Amino acid sequence: MKKHVRIMLVAVLSFALVGAFALAGCSSQPAEEPKQEENTQAPETEPAQEPVELQIFAANSLSKAMEEVQSLYMKDHEGVTFADTQYEASGTLNEMLGAGSYADILITASKGTMDTAVDEGYVDPNTRFDMFTNELVIVTGEGSDIEKSSLADIATGEYKLAVGDDNVPAGNYAKQSLSTTDPACYIDADGKTGADSTGKGGTFEGTPIADRVTQGSSVGNVCSYANSGDVDLAMVYSSDVYRFGGVKIVGTVPADTHKNIIYPAAICAESTNSEAAQAFLDWAFSNEDAIKIWQEWGFELAA
Structure with missing residues (x-):
């Protein structure tokens, strides 16, 4: 009788050990990581800058220098181009604006002609400044x-x-x-x-x-x-x-x-590219390479 009880006890202990090892084996398996949802949304990109074409009306005497300055500007400012710049006597430029011609920038060869442009509403007076001097x-x-x-x-x-x-x-x-x-x-x-x-x-x-x-x-x-x-x-x-x-x-x-020879510049009142036009004028008046071009053609920046 004692022998039978001892056999039964050994069997129970053996079964318990097998179960313990099985549980240990299961617990050692790595937990399955939750699946991440795939991102099907395209990454956000900055909108491309719209190309801008600036139309300039400038005094005749600026033609050679302005062409070089515009070429230099386009090299460093992708997306900005210039329409066929109109070089005429300053009075003629005002007449063209008065007849309905479109321009973004007006640069005249005298204060008097720019005064006329302001009086007639061709330019924004708040953007006017003296750009060059001459003799x-x-x-x-x-x-x-x-x-x-x-x-x-x-x-x-x-x-x-x-x-x-x-x-x-x-x-x-x-x-x-x-x-x-x-x-x-x-x-x-x-x-x-x-x-x-x-x-x-x-x-x-x-x-x-x-x-x-x-x-x-x-x-x-x-x-x-x-x-x-x-x-x-x-x-x-x-x-x-x-x-x-x-x-x-x-x-x-x-x-x-004679009166002081001053070339004033201003943004035209009807310009649809006023920010780009102002950026060009600011650059043309401050960039060292641009200033060198103006001086090579006989123009000095107004103080």
């Missing part, structure tokens, strides 16, 4: 024997002279200076002289150069008259000598005989 010079053809000249020489009536017409700021400045000679070579409509004159609406009649003046519709035409020998002397900006060539400077017109 008025007396030139002659490269092959001319004339080596030196002055306002006093012009007042002798000995030389044929070319200046811009009333739509050309360089012509306005020239007439202001000619009103200061003795005797006067230009008669202001209001009897004013020098910087007090607008250089518009007056006459050469009754002066020493009454029949000796040719007026051009652009500074390019004025330079060409001197280059071809049609006239002996011409009055243009110093930057025009770099731009057109074929002429040489024989005199500098005293700055106190």
Whole structure:
């Protein structure tokens, strides 16, 4: 009887040990990790910048420099291009805007023409600033024997002279200076002289150069008259000598005989790209490489 009980006890203990080992084996299996849901949503990307084409209306004398500056800007600013920039006499640019032409930026060659643009609502006055300065010079053809000249020489009536017409700021400045000679070579409509004159609406009649003046519709035409020998002397900006060539400077017109030569710039009131237009102007006025280009073509940044 005792032997039978002992056999039964051994059997129970053996079964218990087998169960314990089985449980230990099960608990050693690694737990299955929960499956992660697949992300079927495409990653977010920043929207591509819309391409911008800027239309600039600029004074004639800026053409060569502006072309180089625009090319430089497009290299560093992907997505920005320029429409066919319009280079005309500043007064003509205003006439174009008044007739409904579209532009993002206006740069004129005188404060007076920008004043007109502001008064007529062509530009946003809050964006206006003075961009460049220039100087008025007396030139002659490269092959001319004339080596030196002055306002006093012009007042002798000995030389044929070319200046811009009333739509050309360089012509306005020239007439202001000619009103200061003795005797006067230009008669202001209001009897004013020098910087007090607008250089518009007056006459050469009754002066020493009454029949000796040719007026051009652009500074390019004025330079060409001197280059071809049609006239002996011409009055243009110093930057025009770099731009057109074929002429040489024989005199500098005293700055106190005319208004300060300033090129103002502004964003046009109808511009649909005002932010991009302002970014270009800011860059053109501050980038070292751009400034170097302006200076190479005879322009200095206004202080």
